[in-house]
Amino acid sequence: MDASRCILTREMETIPNLTDIDIYIQHGGYQTVEKALKMMKPEEVVKAVTDSGLKGRGGAGFPTGRKWSLLANRFPRYLCCNADESEPASFKDRKLLEGNPHRVIEGMILTSYANGINLGYIYIRGEFFQIIEQMDRAFAQAYERGYLGKNILGTGFDLDLYTHPGAGAYICGEETGLIESLEGNRPYPRLKPPYFPAAIGLWQAPTIVNNVETMADVALVVEHGADWFKGFGTEDSTGSRLFGLCGHVKKPGLYELESTITLRSLIYDVGGGVRGDKKLKAVIPGGISAPVLTPDELDVTMEFGEMAKAGTMGGTGGVVVMDETVCMVDALLNISMFARHESCGQCTPCREGMPWINDMLRRIEQGHGRQEDIDLLLDVCFNIEGRTVCVFGQAPGVWPTRSFIVKYLPEFQAHIEQHKCVVLPVEESYLRKENVEMLGVGVFRAKNS
Amino acid sequence: MEPQSPPLVRLTIDDQPVAVPADTTIWEAARGMGIHIPVLCHHPKLRPVAVCRVCAVDVEKSRVMPAACIRQVEEGIVVRTDTDRVRRARKTLVELLLAEHPTPCAKHARSHDCELELLGEQLDITSPRFSIRPSSFVLRPFPPDPSSAVIAVDLNACILCDRCIRACDEVQVNEVIGRAEKGHRAHIVFDDGKPMGESTCVSCGECQAYCPTGALIDKPLMQVKAPSTVQTVDSVCPYCGVGCGVTYHVHDNTIVQVTGRTDGHTEGRLCVKGRYGFDYSHHPQRLTVPLIRKDEAYPKQPLSADFTDYKEFRDSLRSPEWNERIRETFREATWDEALDLSARRLMDIKTRFGSGALAGFGSAKVTNEEAYLFQKLIRTVFGTNNVDHCTRLCHASSVAALMETIGSGAVSNIFQEALDADVLLVIGSNANENHPVAATYFKQAAKRGVTLIVMDPRRPPLANQATHYVRFKPGTDVALLNGLMHVILRDGLHDDAFVRERTENFEALREMVQQYPPDVVEKITGVPREMIERIAFAYGRAERAMIFWGMGISQHTTGTDNARCLISLCLLTGNIGRRGTGLHPLRGQNNVQGASDVGLIPFALPGYQRVDDLAVRTKFERAWGVPLDPRPGLTVVEIMHAALHGDIKGMLMMGENPFLSDPNMNKVRKALQALDFLVVQDIFLTETAEFADVILPASTAAEKEGTYVNTNRMVQLGRKAVDPPGQARIDGDILIDLANRMMEIEAGVRGQGSGVRKWEYRTSRDVWDEIVPLTPLFDGITYDEMARRTVIWPHDEQIIFTQTFPRGRGKFVPAEFAPANELPDAEYPFVLNTGRVLQHWHTGTMTRRTKALDEIAPEPFVEVAPDDLTRLGVRDGDWVTVASRRGVITLRTKASTKVSPGSVFIPFHFKEAAVNLLTNDALDPYGKIPEFKFCAVRVEKAR
Ligand SMILES: Cc1cc2nc3c(=O)[nH]c(=O)nc-3n(C[C@H](O)[C@H](O)[C@H](O)COP(=O)(O)O)c2cc1C
């Protein structure tokens, strides 16, 4: 891959004090805003983004141009940039905001201009208080230079942007939970339908919710054009993406790469391989919500489509590598603890189901598991999937749970049969693909659900 | 114009095709076909939120299983409600919920109706798969929360369906309940996590009514055994003029619970009094035998006036010893003896001093039929128009003004239309406490975006929901309202066409309000001129505006003027005769409208037909077979004055307690003592009955059948739920017997022997059938119709005055600002305002003898502004004396920002600190209503 084309991280890494607007402008910053506001019609900006094939970087990979085109034809409209990044193993938005806030602001200005928006928020995870402060400073500078406020650059376009601190729960990142939280309520996700933000969002108005990285990518698309952007990756997954590599790898960190890279290459070439040259046991490829992959499944590329074909998802790009020392029951117990803790509690299947999943896993891990617990766990998963108010129930609830149990069934069985924690050798610990299929449970989406 | 019905959508549910309107949910569509999809969080009367998910169904080609309670139908979808998948999911869900639900919960144990447990039984869940919890994060059990006087809270039984939250937020709009914490730790909370009894909860019980489980249930107020034999009786609440529909749950001749009637006009809503204030009917101190004053108990002295010890007084409300104390003064008698004595003595006074020496106070608590019989007794047997009731003390001035300007004292629109208005102006009304269920409609309206303007010197809780709250100096209403009209006219916001076509005397009004520009009004009222303009603009520009008012307007020496101004404001802007507009004086008692309608007032016969009108009199003389006195009688306060001066010598008092409710109590006491003969007919030995010669035990609303008219002019049928205790009788029957005995005596005196008139009514329905032909406004209203639905007089017209007013054109009667009768001075520097609290009714006869209401509001208090407290050197809760030129009482302070500095407020329910010892009996010259809301007092630290 041509390293010179990795703009977001290269900017951050090579230009000192990029967070300062003067430095940023010296390096060509805000010229895109000037160009777009003065020379492009809003529709042209939308078209560029649509043509670029950009898919949202917030987890679901929804095409950004499509999302914008679904906005109800009413005004006012609002923009919410989602910077609540709380998915375990994900840290790309945080890095980006820390290093390159003005890129994101540019993206927000362009998005607003394109969609007739005059008021926007960036909803930043509350624990990132330094980022919030820095973002406030960045906004203030942008106001000073006339990139925000009334009559921006004399074009007649008005835009106000504000930071909003997150309310301290994972669910605040779910787009409708975020909106509730912005409105000052508990961040209980809203029902879809009818509360698709594009139709009925913040203050009941049509609203765009986009991820931080998505915003930065919008700036790149408008700066360099859709074709340039499409020049990276594949038709399914255009542009480059930020991957947060972590876990048992030699060189963890944030990498900006094209999605054409395989998971194996990401771990072994970019990440330098498994720490201590141990055997690899499992990988979660896109934040803990994504179904786990076994050592047999590493040759998949990081494209959205390929990931889905492999029964998992690109998600937030947070890649978690686990070596042979890991107990898979323990690892899942850890994830389910998160799910139990972060379920908002609004709807019954998730609120009541998560604690039981967690409790039963603890039972198994502690050697008190019963044979029927496996079925019971899968039944609780079945009861959650597709029956909840929001997607949380599935991700990070059902998907990790089901994929761990089904793929690493031998290790779970060993726990139950031997009444203690057993870490099997890697080869014995997981089922081969054919065997998983024979179980007929379905990993990503339950076959019978 | 008929609203367009939404287009039909066709779909299939369980293989049956069906077509329903587009906005129907799958659950509703299925229900219409007789397919029952179980629900837990959903309730047809609440907004769906779809959080429980037991209603999830299969929809062909849909990946998810949508919640039927909220998902709207779509063209061509194929729904299955009973597949394996659906059943499996439902079962797991219920199992999960049951895992930590105490089984049986309190509700299921009591009445076998916990919706979760019923569902579990239905799904045959016997051995739940979720039982052993190896968790180190055990949260439950929650400790029980017994802090509320009326509701037992057991969060362990809670399934977080949020019904209580919606009931509290969206139905009653009290906004007390919420959720706290997240995930599995989530639970409901009151305010920010207070025990229910210490929160801002007003104990209306709406949450409990909607809770599907034993998490929130009524505490038992009456002890009962087997609940299976409970019978239900639909009736009307006995308290305020809102007249909510109630259902009595009766076991063993005992009311054990009250619930709201969802088929009633208030849709099942109740307040704390209506729901939890029923047990007075079964109180041990009920009068159960006729009593006659012992010879040695003359001269009359009050039995209970010497209570200075609060605790002793409260105890006396319950203790059986109190009954003993009664026996020292009164002896038990037979009905014959008591009625004979009463008839004889009253007849004797009539013979010796003439009819004018007799008078009667009826009651707005009795049925129309009883009120009718009462006034008929006074008019045809006593032979006088000296008959009145507490209407004089509440809306007499409003009615006087309405009669004068419009020609009818009735409300023009029903209060539910608040939801249809653009602007609501609520003035001098503490609706949240005095008309709590009407207030829920105001609050709902405000929540839905209706502009709510609240104007009151004492900040009522409704101000919390208000768009604008205006605090003005007490007694300056006329100036304020004239100021509003000034701005409206100045800026041309009045309705020219309406003024031209439907009103008269406009020029006089214009001249008058000319003198009230905002800066002048600001000086008088203390309201900033910008605020005056803002309110004038809001009201003046509204397409539909409604005015509600209460005793804060009427109980002044300028009460009639206050009401005139409100009427002028309404006429000036043409806000009447249409939906969501009009004038609505919120009536106080459950039957104050009806009692007045059937003639329980000194100047009018039933149907507001004036006694001094010859044609009217002739009609009634023919119907009743006796000549009638053509002179209007005396009013309540006038009768008391006349008694004091010896002009009135004998009285019949039915269910009224003027001793506590009338102004200037010392004067009332002297008047009662001065009477030669007093018959009191009541359910308890009231403070007034202590001065009686004969006491007749009567019955409560739950013990009889009859009709009541509420503030909306709705005539509603009350049904009998239980028998009266002991020998107590129904008021109507007592009146019939008394009348017959008096008529017999009179006939005997005149030597007529055989030709004696006799009242022969068997049932209340007989009386109603006599009332209707004589009272045109009840035209066409029958018991059968009332049994079926809510009927409104006249002729089911919810909105009246649409084309014209009863007097033709509406008349502007301009009013000039005049200060209150007794202004504060150096000696008495505070303005005293009086009124009620949510939990009590009037003189407390009923409410202070209920378990729950007494527990919540046990004691009198005086509200004082914090700054004033500091100035007086007293703290919140300290004892103070409050003195006026007429008396002094001792009570505790309550620091409150509801009152403005310089004003204090005392509720009048509490005998141990009877505020009417202090109030001024100066009268409004037109309505003859006393100035309860304003007199000068001094506040000092006690002892
Ligand atoms: C439980 C839950 C948590 C989420 N948290 C985040 C988050 O922290 N940041 C984020 O960008 N998107 C998050 N999402 C996804 C958002 O709902 C939404 O899809 C995203 O912000 C859209 O941005 P995009 O179109 O740019 O990807 C979350 C979704 C779920 C269901």
Ligand code: SF4
């Ligand atoms: S699925 Fe879980 S996180 Fe989402 S609304 Fe329901 S309880 Fe809340």
Ligand code: SF4
């Ligand atoms: S207390 Fe009752 S109504 Fe309220 S959430 Fe719990 S179960 Fe539902």
Ligand code: FES
């Ligand atoms: S009844 Fe439909 S989700 Fe609860």
